[in-house]
Amino acid sequence: xxxxxxxxxxxxxxxxxxxxxxxxxxxxxxxxxxxxxxxxxxxxxxxxxxxxxxxxxxxxxxxxxxxxxxxxxxxxxxxxxxxxxxxxxxxxxxxxxxxxxxxxxxxxxxxxxxxxxxxxxxxxxxxxxxxxxxxxxxxxxxxxxxxxxxxxxxxxxxxxxxxxxxxxxxxxxxxxxxxxxxxxxxxxxxxxxxxxxxxxxxxx
Numbered sequence: 232x233x234x235x236x237x238x239x240x241x242x243x244x245x246x247x248x249x250x251x252x253x254x255x256x257x258x259x260x261x262x263x264x265x266x267x268x269x270x271x272x273x274x275x276x277x278x279x280x281x282x283x284x285x286x287x288x289x290x291x292x293x294x295x296x297x298x299x300x301x302x303x304x305x306x307x308x309x310x311x312x313x314x315x316x317x318x319x320x321x322x323x324x325x326x327x328x329x330x331x332x333x334x335x336x337x338x339x340x341x342x343x344x345x346x347x348x349x350x351x352x353x354x355x356x357x358x359x360x361x362x363x364x365x366x367x368x369x370x371x372x373x374x375x376x377x378x379x380x381x382x383x384x385x386x387x388x389x390x391x392x393x394x395x396x397x398x399x400x401x402x403x404x405x406x407x408x409x410x411x412x413x414x415x416x417x418x419x420x421x422x423x424x425x426x427x428x429x430x431x432x433x434x435x
Contacts, residue, residue: 289421290360293372293412296421300326300410301353304335309350311343328413328422346388347398354379356405356433369415377433378406407433 286294303326307314314322319339323332342348361373381404385393395401411425 286360287363289363289370289414290372292414293363293374293421294358294360296326296412296423297358297374297376297410300423302326305349305353307339308342308348310348311339312346312348314339314343316340326423328415329424331423331425347385347393349383350386351384352382354382366413369413369418370421371414372412372421374410374412375429375431376408376410377429378408380404380406405434407431 303322307319307322311319316336319336320332323335327335356377356379358377359375363370363372365371380402383402385398385402387393387397407429409427409429410423411427412421413424414421
C-alpha cells in the first residue's frame with residue numbers, strides 16, 4: 232500500500248476530514264493502543280449494519296473497527312478547538328495505525344487554526360467487507376462504505392457556514408470510501424491502517 236500525507240489534502244472532502252491515504256502496518260511492531268475507546272456517541276455515527284449470514288467473525292470485527300474509527304474522528308472534527316495535538320493523537324491511536332495518525336493530526340491541527348468545525352450528520356448507505364486475508368504483518372480486511380454526506384456542513388467560529396471557496400474544496404453529497412483494516416500479529420483487535428477512494432457506485 233502506498234503512503235503519502237499529501238493524499239490527505241486531496242481527499243479532505245471525500246469523507247469528512249478522513250484523509251484518503253493508506254499505509255502498511257509494520258511487520259514486527261504492533262500499533263500503540265490503550266484500554267478502551269471513548270464511549271461518547273457522535274452525531275455522525277450510525278449503527279453497524281445488520282450482519283449478513285455471509286460475514287465472518289473477523290469481517291464483523293473489521294466493520295466494527297471502521298465504525299469505532301468514524302466515531303473517534305467525528306468527535307475531533309465536530310470540535311477541533313477542544314483537543315490538543317497530543318489528545319488528537321491519543322484518540323486516533325485507539326482506532327488507527329501507521330501513517331493515518333500523523334496525516335489526520337496534521338489535518339485537524341490545520342482545521343483548528345482556521346477555527347472551523349464540522350456540523351451535521353453522515354449516514355452509512357451500504358457497507359461491504361472483503362474476505363480476511365493473511366499478510367506478513369497480520370490479518371487484513373478491506374471495508375468499503377457508501378456514505379451519504381448531504382447533511383454535512385462546515386462552520387466557522389461564529390457558527391456561520393463556511394463557503395466552498397473559503398474551505399478550498401467541496402463536500403460531495405455521496406462518497407465511497409475504502410478502509411484497509413488490519414489486526415497485526417499479537418494485537419487483540421483490528422485498526423484502520425489505510426483509506427482510499429472506493430471503486431463503484433455510491434448514491435441514491
